[in-house]
Amino acid sequence: MIIIPPTLFSPGVVAPLQNMVLRAQTHMGRPALGGFVIKAQPHTPEDPMAQKKLAIIATKGSLDWAYPPFILASTAAALGYEVQIFFTFYGLQLLKKKVDLKVTPLGNPGMSMLGGMERFMPVLLTALPFMQRIMTAMMKAKMKKKGVASIEELRELCQEVDVKFIACQMTVDLFDIDAAAFISGVEFAGAAAFFEFAGTSDICLYI
Secondary structure (H helix, E strand, O other): OOEEEEOOOHHHHHHHHHHHHHHHOOOOOOEEEEEEEEEOOOOOOOOOOOOEEEEEEOOOOOOOHHHHHHHHHHHHHHHOOEEEEEEEEEHHHHEEEOOOOOOOOOOOOOOOHHHHHHOOOOOOHHHHHHHHHHHHHHHHHHHHHOOOOOOHHHHHHHHHOOEEEEEEHHHHHOOOOOOHHOOOOOEEOOHHHHHHHOOOOOOEEEE
8 A cells, every 4th residue: 555645746647646546446545644545456357457567668767767667657557557667778777776867958959947048058068067967956956846756756656556677687787787786676587578578568668
């Protein structure tokens, strides 16, 4: 059982998520300690959601790209989906105990800067060494102000609703990453093992 306080998600995320949970009847959303409860329920064969599966391949290791897989996975699990996330290459950064993710405006024209700085700042300046540090700090501050959950909180939420985390064994070996660097509950497998699940999934996303 998970109690989600109002500050875990922004108001614009809480309402749709709560409505989806109610529609799926996975649990009756109700006020609890200032939040609402999400609980994945076991499904009977008669349940139309019983066979729904979501497979996600997470390949990015930056702060902005860390949110989509965890948000989608936790929402799907709350709706009754069986969910697996396969973390490969730079996506493995999302599984480390110490999360130190960055974001950069370089090569990211869709990224808005504080005060509309992108309107007058030459693209060349975004390549300066300090810009990544500045933009990362600005994004974290804005997310905190808006009440957006941290990556650590979303990751924990996923595990609470039984989302399976799978680290690509080939990539772990390639980058010489010590298994002790990852959070508990992570499974290690190759692409072939993940395909067994992805091949029978209703939705497969590459992020």
